[in-house]
Amino acid sequence: MLVDVQSTLEEVAARVRPLVGQGRPAGYIPALAEVPVDRFGMAVAEVDGRVHGVGDCATPFSVQSLSKVFTLALAGDVADRVGREPSPLAFDSLAQLEQDRGVPRNPFLNAGALVTTDRLLTRTGDAAGALCRFLAEETAAPVGVDARVAASERSTGHRNVALAHLIAGYGKLDNPVDDVLDHYIRGCAIALSCADLARAALFLARGGVGATGPVLPAADAKRLNATMLVCGMYDGAGEFAYRVGLPAKSGVGGGILAVVPNRCVVCVWSPGLDRCGNSVAGVAALEAFTVLTGWSVF
Numbered sequence: 001m002l003v004d005v006q007s008t009l010e011e012v013a014a015r016v017r018p019l020v021g022q023g024r025p026a027g028y029i030p031a032l033a034e035v036p037v038d039r040f041g042m043a044v045a046e047v048d049g050r051v052h053g054v055g056d057c058a059t060p061f062s063v064q065s066l067s068k069v070f071t072l073a074l075a076g077d078v079a080d081r082v083g084r085e086p087s088p089l090a091f092d093s094l095a096q097l098e099q100d101r102g103v104p105r106n107p108f109l110n111a112g113a114l115v116t117t118d119r120l121l122t123r124t125g126d127a128a129g130a131l132c133r134f135l136a137e138e139t140a141a142p143v144g145v146d147a148r149v150a151a152s153e154r155s156t157g158h159r160n161v162a163l164a165h166l167i168a169g170y171g172k173l174d175n176p177v178d179d180v181l182d183h184y185i186r187g188c189a190i191a192l193s194c195a196d197l198a199r200a201a202l203f204l205a206r207g208g209v210g211a212t213g214p215v216l217p218a219a220d221a222k223r224l225n226a227t228m229l230v231c232g233m234y235d236g237a238g239e240f241a242y243r244v245g246l247p248a249k250s251g252v253g254g255g256i257l258a259v260v261p262n263r264c265v266v267c268v269w270s271p272g273l274d275r276c277g278n279s280v281a282g283v284a285a286l287e288a289f290t291v292l293t294g295w296s297v298f
């Protein structure tokens with residue numbers, strides 16, 4: 001089937017319009033709660049580099065947990081400190097971490113991302129800086145941290161502080177807890193548009209090859225996609241696989257990154273979240289996109 005990506009995006013935007021504004025923005029980070037819920041943007045970056053977009057696709061938003069994909073890609077092997085099984089509990093669950101005795105069940109839970117941030121910090125000396133540099137290279141645009149969002153999360157992120165201390169209590173952080181938290185929070189507070197995020201994640205659709213060369217060996221890119229498929233949408237991963245059928249990662253800023261291997265990366269943004277922290281209109285848009293294009297891994 002020949003797909004006109006631009007007109008498909010316009011059709012998707014029209015179909016999900018009634019859902020935009022449903023759900024709630026992430027209230028536990030006050031700066032995110034202020035973002036208007038009526039925003040909707042979607043972009044597709046094809047493996048040949050062409051980018052298409054609709055709505056607010058060029059508006060920067062807070063990437064939040066989308067950063068965890070890039071942190072994991074840059075951190076190297078973390079298998080000794082973090083698992084790769086889905087979690088039935090929420091992304092910030094302390095009970096899950098305690099049950100798993102300080103070895104987070106997967107790298108996309110907050111606990112897992114704290115561990116990958118710790119590893120990236122050891123590897124580079126500046127985890128948040130390494131993320132920004134990587135994203136700037138892949139998008140050929142300047143990339144920065146939204147200091148207001150970072151300060152906001154720093155003042156209310158008690159659960160992440162508790163998670164980090166619990167991991168450290170199990171002897172499984174190499175850097176000081178406060179440094180790991182600081183780099184994690186700044187990585188989450190990076191602001192990027194759908195178009196730039198789709199571009200930056202293209203290595204996942206291209207067997208590990210990024211804008212300027214290999215980011216990961218192909219086997220590792222395959223594993224990262226598999227981890228996204230199983231764990232990227234948290235306790236909504238099963239429902240998302242059923243409705244959409246793509247490796248994906250959500251963030252509480254309302255973004256979702258989804259990979260169609262060997263074809264494209266899709267990024268959608270709309271701030272209203274469901275009970276798992278996934279964008280309501282974003283999930284619906286990806287479902288409509290896969291139905292209209294027939295593009296899925298299944």
Ligand SMILES: NC(=O)CC[C@H](N)C(=O)O
Nearest residue numbers: 064065091110188251252
């Ligand atoms: N799911 C998310 O996007 C969570 C990221 C957020 N910064 C947090 O730590 O709670």
